[in-house]
Structure formats: structure tokens, C-alpha cells
Amino acid sequence: MGVSNRFRLAGVAAGLLVLSSLAGAGPKALFDNTHAETAGNADWQIDTDQPLPVPDQSTVTPATPRDYWLGAISSWAIDLVKRGYSVATLTPAFGITYGNAGNAYDLSKYDVFIVPEPNVRFTAAESTAIFGFVRDGGGLIAVSDHSGSDRNGDGFDSPQIWDLLDTQHRFGVHFGISGDANNNIVQDSFNSETALSDSIIHGPNGVADGVSYHNGTTMTLDPVANPTVTGDIWMTGLTHGTTGLMAAHAVYGNGRIVFAGDSSPIDDGSAAPGNTSIFDGWGEASGRDSLLFLNATMWATRRTVPVAVPPTLAPGLMLAPPTPDPSGGEVGLRFALPVAARARVEILDVAGRRVRTLVSGWQPAGEQRLTWDGRGAGGRRLGAGVYLVRLVSGSQQRVRRIVRL
Known part of the structure; x- marks a missing residue:
């Protein structure tokens, strides 16, 4: 779909309220694309135009369709813009840094960092940047996929990459890898935390009491290493313990982290041209996938930044x-x-x-x-x-x- 057609789809009528934030206003979400997130049949990008999506996010309205931008997670970004966020993509030209004033896309300039299924290991410098960002109040959304999902053939899949980032379990989570139980499951689970205090499940976008996995790994919590780590959704039939987690969250320093073991829920079926390996998990009726990740993003967002709830969710x-x-x-x-x-x-x-x-x-x-x-x-x-x-x-x-x- 060409840019001119996509502008026509926007339908920006006179007098229609534009919910997207202006530069410097509202919370800022940064989507990672420095770790081969588009390798193989993956398309974990919000748009093919990067770092900033095109058309400009200031043209997003409540009626903007999910395919306004070209990427399999464009709906996630569009829905955030509708809620007052500004969004951008981190590219290899800038890289993951924290406290680098010369990097226009340094993590210090953002409130939540979203990493959708990394396929390349984090360097020591990147690890230091991520932990520092979260420690100082930034939010992290860590999305994995099933064991064996090595999309670029470098010998490391996303569960291994996340585990290697946090070998000491400072965030409190171990992603299931080869040899672990339930490292590649297909399941719709509504075995969620019922306490209203759980803002991932009972959040501002609605009750996200289920998730649909289409080949994902589960997680094991380590409350000894991080006493704040908490489960949100477990595999069907399991007691609410430390194993078989499909979604979880934790606090590290002043920041917050949300973990998910499958990338299918964030896929919205609107990938870039030529990518036919797509699936509409974002709009899947059997789960509450989009609600889960929107609640998670809002919960993880730096707490000094107010997050507005759009009128339709009042x-x-x-x-x-x-x-x-x-x-x-x-x-x-x-x-x-x-x-x-x-x-x-x-x-x-x-x-x-x-x-x-x-x-x-x-x-x-x-x-x-x-x-x-x-x-x-x-x-x-x-x-x-x-x-x-x-x-x-x-x-x-x-x-x-x-x-x-």
C-alpha cells in the first residue's frame, strides 16, 4: 500500500480529535529493531519507515486503521499513539545506549523500551544500558518466542537470549529453553490472576484475563533473586505458583518489566509487503492479547509520566x-x-x-x-x-x- 493511499485511509476530518502526542509531550515508547527482529519470517516492526513511522503519527486519529503503518506490530504502536504516546523504532544506526547525549534515540529519552523477540545476543554494553534504564525508572517489555525459534540461524533463540541477558535473575524470570518443560506450547489460557490489584490483568484498557499462545515458551519465576516478580497468566490447570507462566511482571530498582513467552499475541496480521508468514494475534477473539499488551505497556511506562486513557475507555x-x-x-x-x-x-x-x-x-x-x-x-x-x-x-x-x- 503506497503512502498516498495510506493517507487517504486516515480520513483526517476537520474538527476530529487527534490523540497522538506532540514531540516532547506525553509518554514515549521505543521499539527495538537492533536485534534482528525482522530475521527469517519475523516482522516485528511498527513500520518499514524508521526511526519514525510514515505517515506521521500526528495524523493518527481514533478511527485510524491498523494497517496505517507497515509492520506486523503496527497495531500495537497505533493503539499507543491513540492513547497519547509517541513512538519510534531503534535501529542499528543508533543502537542501545543509556546516557549517551549524542544518541538521538538514547534510552534516557524514552519511558518504555519494547523488545519484540530479539534474535541476536545483547552485548555487555547493551546489557549495562538496559539494566541502568530500568533501574532508573524506565519500563521494559520483554517478548520471547518458543524454544528453537532461531530465525537468523546464529545458534541462539530468543528464550536463550533473554536468559543470557539476565543470568543472575535480577529481573526474576527464566524463559524456558531446550530441555525445560513447556518450552513450545499452543494454548489459550484464562488461568489468570484474579486480584484487582494486578494492573496487567485488570488495567485501564479492560480485563485481560487470557492469552493465546501459538508456539511459545513458558517462564519460571525466581522470587528469591527478585521478590517482586509476580505471575499474571499461567498454563491452564496449573496452580498459581512459580512455573508454567505465560505472562509475568516485576520491579527492578525504580523501573518495571513485563515478560511474555510468545510473539504470536503481538502479531496483527498486517506485515510489510512480501511477508506472508503473518497471523492476527492482536485481534484474536479467543484471547485478550491486545488488552494484555496495552495494559502491560501502560503499567511499565515510567511513572513520572501521566498516561491518558482515551475517552472511549473512560x-x-x-x-x-x-x-x-x-x-x-x-x-x-x-x-x-x-x-x-x-x-x-x-x-x-x-x-x-x-x-x-x-x-x-x-x-x-x-x-x-x-x-x-x-x-x-x-x-x-x-x-x-x-x-x-x-x-x-x-x-x-x-x-x-x-x-x-
Whole structure:
């Protein structure tokens, strides 16, 4: 798609609010492309124009489509710009440095550093820069892939590269490598942390209580080395311990780190021309992939920088936890709308398929109560397992988990 066509897609109408931040205003996210993130069939870039994407991010509006820029993680960047961020790509011409005033893309100039599946080992100088950046308050999003995903054939895959960066577990995480259990899994898991204090799961963009892995590794936490490390999502069926993690987070010094063991969730299916090995994990219905990584980015962002939540995500839409939960009988549900609007309350199975619609149509403002009798659309009693209740109104949604006995 040519630049002129992409400008036409933007549809920048007079009077339409532009949410992207101006230079120097709002939080700044830097996406790494210094470690062969486009090697082999990977395309982990926000745009083929680098360091700054084209068209300019000042033209991004709430209606901007995900393929406005050309890269398999363009949606991640577009969604951040819509939330007040400015974004850039770090290229080998500048490199990973911290405290280098001569580097226009030095980490000190950014609030969160996103590294999507590195395929080249970090040098000692780069390691020092990354740890210093996080220690002093910067955020890091560390994305891995499955064991054996050596895309450039140099003998090192991304789990090994992350582990080599942090051999002392100062960040508190070990990525599963060859010989470790569950180092290459395919799974939709909704085995998430339920505490509302977990801002990765219960964040400003919605409840991200699940993730879809399409060949990813799991992680082991080391709370002895870093007592702050905490799990967010575990493999299905596991207790909430230190093994089988699919997403986790930690604090190091004044900074924050979020870890994920698969790159499929960040892939938005809109890769650069010629790359056909793409998959729309960002928009996948069976997981909450985009919500998870947007919540993670906002949580990790340097805390001295305010992060604005766009109006479409403003507080007001409410879906309370089901009661009782778990339950073998009827389940009570409560939801509320800030204003009268069309809304839908539905029950989904663990794969994200709708099995029952409880409410659909115009609803009044305020709180409402209803019950679910555990039956599907045809009146058949559904089997035991994990189900989801989802409230949808306009561009907003809220999701809660229900366990049927």
C-alpha cells in the first residue's frame, strides 16, 4: 500500500480529535529493531519507515486503521499513539545506549523500551544500558518466542537470549529453553490472576484475563533473586505458583518489566509487503492479547509520566464479578452503563465462542441484575469448566470469568 493511499485511509476530518502526542509531550515508547527482529519470517516492526513511522503519527486519529503503518506490530504502536504516546523504532544506526547525549534515540529519552523477540545476543554494553534504564525508572517489555525459534540461524533463540541477558535473575524470570518443560506450547489460557490489584490483568484498557499462545515458551519465576516478580497468566490447570507462566511482571530498582513467552499475541496480521508468514494475534477473539499488551505497556511506562486513557475507555461501564463463583447452579450477574445505550451481555466458552446471549438491545443507564442458569442457547445445561461473561457496549467491553462445577 503506497503512502498516498495510506493517507487517504486516515480520513483526517476537520474538527476530529487527534490523540497522538506532540514531540516532547506525553509518554514515549521505543521499539527495538537492533536485534534482528525482522530475521527469517519475523516482522516485528511498527513500520518499514524508521526511526519514525510514515505517515506521521500526528495524523493518527481514533478511527485510524491498523494497517496505517507497515509492520506486523503496527497495531500495537497505533493503539499507543491513540492513547497519547509517541513512538519510534531503534535501529542499528543508533543502537542501545543509556546516557549517551549524542544518541538521538538514547534510552534516557524514552519511558518504555519494547523488545519484540530479539534474535541476536545483547552485548555487555547493551546489557549495562538496559539494566541502568530500568533501574532508573524506565519500563521494559520483554517478548520471547518458543524454544528453537532461531530465525537468523546464529545458534541462539530468543528464550536463550533473554536468559543470557539476565543470568543472575535480577529481573526474576527464566524463559524456558531446550530441555525445560513447556518450552513450545499452543494454548489459550484464562488461568489468570484474579486480584484487582494486578494492573496487567485488570488495567485501564479492560480485563485481560487470557492469552493465546501459538508456539511459545513458558517462564519460571525466581522470587528469591527478585521478590517482586509476580505471575499474571499461567498454563491452564496449573496452580498459581512459580512455573508454567505465560505472562509475568516485576520491579527492578525504580523501573518495571513485563515478560511474555510468545510473539504470536503481538502479531496483527498486517506485515510489510512480501511477508506472508503473518497471523492476527492482536485481534484474536479467543484471547485478550491486545488488552494484555496495552495494559502491560501502560503499567511499565515510567511513572513520572501521566498516561491518558482515551475517552472511549473512560470509567463507567461496569461488570461485577459473578456470584457465586465457582458455582454448580445459577450465577448472579451485575452490570452498569454510564448512559442509556445499546448493550449485550453474553456467555462465551473458553475458546471465545458465544454459547448464550443474556441481554441484547437498548439498556437504561445505571445498574442492572440478571442471572445465568448455566444453560446454553438451546436450553441444554452446559458442562463443567471455565466460561466467560462479556459485557459489550459501543467500543467498550468488560469480561469476567465463571467456573462451573
